[in-house]
Amino acid sequence: MKHDFLDSVLLSRLGSLPIESRVPMMGNVAGKHRSPHRGSSVEFAEYRKYVAGDDTRRLDWKAFARSDRFYIKEFEADTNLRAYFVVDASGSMAFAGKGEPKIQYARRIAASLAYLLVNQGDAAGLSICTDKLHLEVPPSRRAAHLERFFSTLAKLEPSGETGLLDALHTIAEKIGQRAFVVILSDLFTDPAALGDALQHLRYRKHDISVFHLMDPLEIGFEFDRPHRFVDLEDGTVLVAEPTLIAEEYKSSLREFLSAVRAKCHDAAADYQLVTTDTPLEPLLRDFLTARMPKSKH
Amino acid sequence: MLFLSPLLLWFLAAASVPVAIHLINRRRHKTIQWAAMRFLLKATRESRGKKKLRHILILTCRTLALAALALAAARPVISGLTGWGGGSIDTVVLLLDRSASMEIRPGDGLESRRQIVLEKVRDVIGDLKPARLVLIDSAGGNPQEIPSPDVLAELSATAATDSGADFPAMLARAAEFLTEAQGRSEVWLVSDLQRASWRPDDERWHSARAALLALPQKPSLRVLSITGPTAANASVSLLSSRRTGGELLLDLEIQRSGEARGNSTIPLTTRINGGTTTDSLTVPGQSLRFQKRIPLPADTESGNGWVSIPADGNPRDNVAFFALVRRATSRAIATACFWGLPS
Numbered sequence: 001m002k003h004d005f006l007d008s009v010l011l012s013r014l015g016s017l018p019i020e021s022r023v024p025m026m027g028n029v030a031g032k033h034r035s036p037h038r039g040s041s042v043e044f045a046e047y048r049k050y051v052a053g054d055d056t057r058r059l060d061w062k063a064f065a066r067s068d069r070f071y072i073k074e075f076e077a078d079t080n081l082r083a084y085f086v087v088d089a090s091g092s093m094a095f096a097g098k099g100e101p102k103i104q105y106a107r108r109i110a111a112s113l114a115y116l117l118v119n120q121g122d123a124a125g126l127s128i129c130t131d132k133l134h135l136e137v138p139p140s141r142r143a144a145h146l147e148r149f150f151s152t153l154a155k156l157e158p159s160g161e162t163g164l165l166d167a168l169h170t171i172a173e174k175i176g177q178r179a180f181v182v183i184l185s186d187l188f189t190d191p192a193a194l195g196d197a198l199q200h201l202r203y204r205k206h207d208i209s210v211f212h213l214m215d216p217l218e219i220g221f222e223f224d225r226p227h228r229f230v231d232l233e234d235g236t237v238l239v240a241e242p243t244l245i246a247e248e249y250k251s252s253l254r255e256f257l258s259a260v261r262a263k264c265h266d267a268a269a270d271y272q273l274v275t276t277d278t279p280l281e282p283l284l285r286d287f288l289t290a291r292m293p294k295s296k297h
Numbered sequence: 298m299l300f301l302s303p304l305l306l307w308f309l310a311a312a313s314v315p316v317a318i319h320l321i322n323r324r325r326h327k328t329i330q331w332a333a334m335r336f337l338l339k340a341t342r343e344s345r346g347k348k349k350l351r352h353i354l355i356l357t358c359r360t361l362a363l364a365a366l367a368l369a370a371a372r373p374v375i376s377g378l379t380g381w382g383g384g385s386i387d388t389v390v391l392l393l394d395r396s397a398s399m400e401i402r403p404g405d406g407l408e409s410r411r412q413i414v415l416e417k418v419r420d421v422i423g424d425l426k427p428a429r430l431v432l433i434d435s436a437g438g439n440p441q442e443i444p445s446p447d448v449l450a451e452l453s454a455t456a457a458t459d460s461g462a463d464f465p466a467m468l469a470r471a472a473e474f475l476t477e478a479q480g481r482s483e484v485w486l487v488s489d490l491q492r493a494s495w496r497p498d499d500e501r502w503h504s505a506r507a508a509l510l511a512l513p514q515k516p517s518l519r520v521l522s523i524t525g526p527t528a529a530n531a532s533v534s535l536l537s538s539r540r541t542g543g544e545l546l547l548d549l550e551i552q553r554s555g556e557a558r559g560n561s562t563i564p565l566t567t568r569i570n571g572g573t574t575t576d577s578l579t580v581p582g583q584s585l586r587f588q589k590r591i592p593l594p595a596d597t598e599s600g601n602g603w604v605s606i607p608a609d610g611n612p613r614d615n616v617a618f619f620a621l622v623r624r625a626t627s628r629a630i631a632t633a634c635f636w637g638l639p640s
Binding site for chain 2: 091092093094095102186188215218225226227228229230231232233236238239240241244245246247248249251252253256
């Protein structure tokens, strides 16, 4: 593979698992995913009463023979899925403590899922956000499009403060039809404002997945001597004795994580707290398996 | 407050070590680029109160502990409740151990333990200025009033002896003396803490304690011990002597101090009736028992002599004396007296 964030072995192993949508999608071509509209697939959806103007060819004559009433037989419509990967490119995503940089981990997740989506005939798009930049690669189903997707990811340089909230609101407004929105970020923003952005997406009936990326050092906060902490986003400097403030730090972080989780659940988002030392294959396998309808497990 | 080892007060500087380590650690910080800064700032704001106070308290405790250790090492002499000029002592009874072990020198070229401790006692008592200073030495055993602590070292009652010490008896004697004393008193026990002198299993300790407790004004007891490293020492002792035929047989033992290792060659000088001979002895390890045969001239009836080794850490155990006599022949003389017999 040309890019270091793509693992051919991983992709071949995960290739057998389909990426399913948890809500009906509104695609522009036929595909593997359920649509809110009725269509002409082989999968039976429901009976409904005949109303004037319906196509008489869709009348179920057997049902008429049994009940002496006119019923229209409806079938599921299958459509394709459009996925938007929203990658936070703020300075904090450059942090690498005990694991790899968070941005690299985000690249690996986005690239792997995009490859799998395009491979199954769906479209994948990319949205990169900081406080100064909102770069978009529109979704496409073409295999050639993937190269643009990957090269944009490869050029990504985290810097500045986060622009995730604005990006989410923009996407919610901009995407007219239902889509699969995958958020890859450390979510270092106000949980209440994040909740509003997620509710905005939910209002537009998007299927939301959140990969909350954290470094193990950020969670464990294990230091043995004083450190001079320099903020990756705004350069704030703080000299502190970690052993003295570890308890308060962990308590504050726990509070933040539970608030974020609650906001995600409120917006019916699929929330995953991931540390950057987690192996990618089991993470994605579990993620994809959990999205499959119960009947396909 | 007075100190028996004021030089060790320099170690008070060690009390600044925890503060220095704290400051060095603060300067030794490592720089790290950090993402979750908002939680760090919040934690720092929240931990400013109690945590900082606790940290300062721990630092203070460490500093005070080191200062206390340094003060204890300097051996303070505290009088009164606070020790700061609180008490005027009326009588100090000094129980002085004059046993041979007090002649051990802490190092080559230094004075004996007895001389060192007498100097300290002189300095401390000179500062305390008690109304009376009474000496009970281990050899004499009787209380004698000392006019000034400056003369302590010059008295024959504080000179070296070859005798042992009996602290239970000395303490009982001090208690007896204090029954007649007025005002506040202290009993100072000056010793090198030899078991043979203190006799910890002796029953007389109970009676001495009871006697002290029975005093109308209970005295304070203060032990001025002098122990620690000693200069290399060897001792010679005579286990037995006997005369067989034309020879004098001496069973001798040479002991070296506990730290001695390996072989050591020691010259042994023997003097008998004015004649002196010197032999070299190799002492393996810490002790050597051997028999020395000294041929005697045929007409020797009696005499005396000694065996000695060179002067070392304790000059009081380098000589062993002996005497020789021809075994007296028992004779019985029958006498009869007759009184009142007619001549």
